[in-house]
Amino acid sequence: MSTSDPATGARRSLVSARGVHVVMGRIPARDDIDHDLVDAAHLLGADAAALGSVDESRLPSFLTARRWVRDIVTGRLGRAWRGFEATPRGVKPRLAGSTLDVSIAHAGDRLVVGVVEHGRIGVDIELVAPVFDQPSLARRLCTPAERRHADGLESTGRRAWLTQLWAVKESYAKAVGEGLALDFRELAVAHLRNNHTVRGVLTPASGVTHARIAVSWVDAAPSRSRSSVRAIV
Template sequence: MPAAVPAAAVGAPIRLTGPDGPWDAVREALDVRGSAVLVSRLGDWLPAAEPAVEPSEREVAVLGRDWARYQAMSHEQVRSRFLASRLLLKHAAGNALQAAPETVDLAYKLGGRPYLRGCDQVDISLSHTEDLLVVGLTRRGWIGVDAELESRRLLGTGAEKQICTPHETARLQELPEKQRNLALVRLWTLKEAYSKAIGQGLRFRFTEFGFTPTAGDERVQVLRPDGSPGTGDEWSFGTWAVDDGAYTVSVALFDAGFGDTADIAAHTMLDDGLLDALIDVT
């Protein structure tokens, strides 16, 4: 039996190098913690170095319903990022569900948030920036992930007024000037991750909730605009620098209190007739 850990624990991101994983590390994270954050690169998933090369028959099968969306895209960079991110998401979900990636039925809610049709025991989240791809998986409740270049300039651009609560603005001013932009990037990714987890995306104004600007020893939690606590132990958060500090990745995880649903294999969650109806390999 895996060692017991707090229900809301979030582990550090797992680096994937393509369809070969390493998936054992992902399954271990799901077994032990109930959640996993995966990071990968576009080049790990693209079918060839030449962007004009079309996906293989297997990759078309893995795309499933998204194949039509891919074909409708005209911008090559957008097509490449869409293909790589969906291949990663389908392989990740397939390994979590112990099912072939081409049998995973990916659908989208209003606003574009992806979900696994017929497998609501597993929540998923997707983010990408530049050539970094991030996927979040959980069997405990809701998850949201976000990524941004650590070097992205936000400070002094007016972004602070769109991102920060009064409490955050005051705390940022207390930091050394050279630390403020990185702290603002961290706040941005945490807020993106949290709004994705609750299904609001950019519709939820970032000035209505906050976080501590710096990653200290204290537990990270949502704060009201005045800095008072806004959530309880059901939420947990994490932020990491990945790829030698090139990117900031954040995750927000809500533990719905359903207990530890350890068995999330597709063949045990769905009856045979429903499973057959959900499989779409065309």
């Protein structure tokens, strides 16, 4: 896989250690995914039946994300590829016949894909945007201590800090299978390092100044539940 800057459109490896693999890059144009459509049956496996329900505008991110997952599974991990389980949209994708765990996120024209060999993974990418200036969002996102810290920052720094905070909490919520059902006001990021189930929370540099990325890796075998998460691709 390419390690070039994501602005070129090639994938860039963000994490590749201890069985955790995360890549990011630019979502290709619609005309650049024809090979994925031809290959859809092998790429998607049982989930190919739901391809017709994917909106045309989402096809590039949907298919590219799953191709990147396959590349990690077969290329980096040397595992056989059996596609994805049939999965309703808005539910975390699961690999067929595998205990590997997968997470996918996108924001704007950027896509992030993570695969972990042991445990569960959640990835998130968020654009540093004016929405993070809204007091109502800070009330939904922050513990009291985090809110006090945010209030002490100047406006540009506060927006970037709150964006990163959201990305970390969202990645953790995906990893544990709770998604946005998790009350972020009760989740203190500073305490995650003391949580014995958390194997790592990473905030790798994206190479994109207007975006923040987070990766959470937690213990335990991947959940078999169909816990809903935010529909991201």
